[in-house]
Amino acid sequence: MEIWKKNLYVCWFAVFIVSSGMSQMAPSLPLYIEHLGVHGAASIAKWSGIVFGSNFISLAIFAPIWGKFADKYGRKSMILRASLWLSIIVTCMGFVDNVYQLTGLRIFQGALSGFQSAVITLVATQTPNEQVGWAMGILFSGQVGGTLLGPLFGGYLAEIIGFRATFIAIGCMCFVAFIASFLFIKENKIVIKKQCNLNFCEVWELLPNHRITVCLFITTLIMQLSLMSIQPIITVYIAQLSSGTNHIALISGAVFAASGLASIISAPRLGKISDRIGPQKVLLAALVVAGVLFVPQAFVEHPWELGVLRFLLGLATAGLLPSINSLIAQSTPQFITGRALGYNQSAQFFGVFLGSVLGGQMAGTFGIRYVFFFTGALLLVNGFWVYYTIYKEKFNVC
Secondary structure (H helix, E strand, C coil), X not given: CCHHHHHHHHHHHHHHHHHHHHHCHHHHHHHHHHHCCCCCHHHHHHHHHHHHHHHHHHHHXXXXXXXXXHXXXXXXXXXXXXXXXXXXXXXXXXXXXXXXXXXXXXXXXXXXXXXXXXXXXXXXXXXXXXXXXXXXXXXXHHHHHHHHHHHHHHHHHHHHHCHHHHHHHHHHHHHHHHHHHHHHCCCCCCCCHHHHCCCHHHHHHHCCCHHHHHHHHHHHHXXXXXXXXXXXXXXXXXXXXXXXXXXXXXXXXXXXXXXXXXXXXXXXXXXXXXHHHCHHHHHHHHHHHHHHHHHHHHCCCCHHHHXXXXXXXXXXXXXXXXXXXXXXXXXXXXXXXXXXXXXXXXXXXXXXXXXXXXXXXXXXXXXXXXXXXHHHHHHHXXXXXXXXXXXXXXXXXX
16 A cells, blocks of 8 residues: 555544544533532633633644644654643543643643644645545545544443543553554655744745635634534524424534534545545536525524535535645645645634634524524625635645
8 A cells, every 4th residue: 555545544543533633522521620619600601611611712823833843753753742741631620620620731732732733734735636635535434433433332331430530531542553553654855954944924925826725724714713603503593493302412512423424524535625626616617606505504403404404504614624634735835834734724723713603602692593684694794705815826736
């Protein structure tokens, strides 16, 4: 087997394991916070938001720094560093005595990780240009698959072995990813030391098309903002659609799973299509289709209708992030690809944070249905921008 394919499959496994572990925290985090001495629904909700969001803020700040180190010292070394730190920090979360210690560890988790960025950079730079789209799709399916299965497994694990032991188990999963990466990833290093010490302004000058780069970064932010603005309120929306049933949690889980399952199915196929026709075309089509599919979600009357639309939405959104990563990887010199993808990860995590806050505020002020109108319009406007900035522009591969 070719080295780049072997690396891709090992990275898929590592991403699946780590994503599954990280998403296992979601169902038990509020309960663990209550276990640590926080009482009252309002206080638990407040601290859950702080503990959850603090990780993404530090991730957004430090992602470009780890991207620079990946360019300078090698991408495999950053994967090993990130997975080892994750295993240590998450294990320590099982031994905290109060919510302040847990928040501090979550901040350190974001600041010292950068796992996803390192994996994406390694795969993007080691894969032949004509296969990058497919590779990004495969990698994305591992991330979505782990995120989808994690909460189911995590909730069950917390009931069987308890909250603290669950964090230790997640730490062990991250250590398995470390061992697999250490043993099986083989990197053909592309290190140009003089150019690896460039500052931000010098890196910016080396990017071939600033308009395209800015458009890609902002598209990533808007994509995450749009997707995450729905996440905190979708269970409430399902409760409104399901009056008279006692199975809100089960129905919500099925609706959540629908979009994730669709993305797993769609991502590798859209990746292959992007290799054939160009990632800019897949990105534009995915933005338009996703924007259109958000609107009818505001008019559904039954949960199954929402589930069908969310499944179709997952088929479309699976083409967004892999296409963006492919465009960045193909349009930047390899010795600064890590930094370029790191900046894009910062935009992604800021989008997660902004979307979580904005969606809840908008739903509380105008109503849940208006959030779907807003996100749909935002993606469609973004699609027009991508059309005039990237689609019509001659795209050059470095």
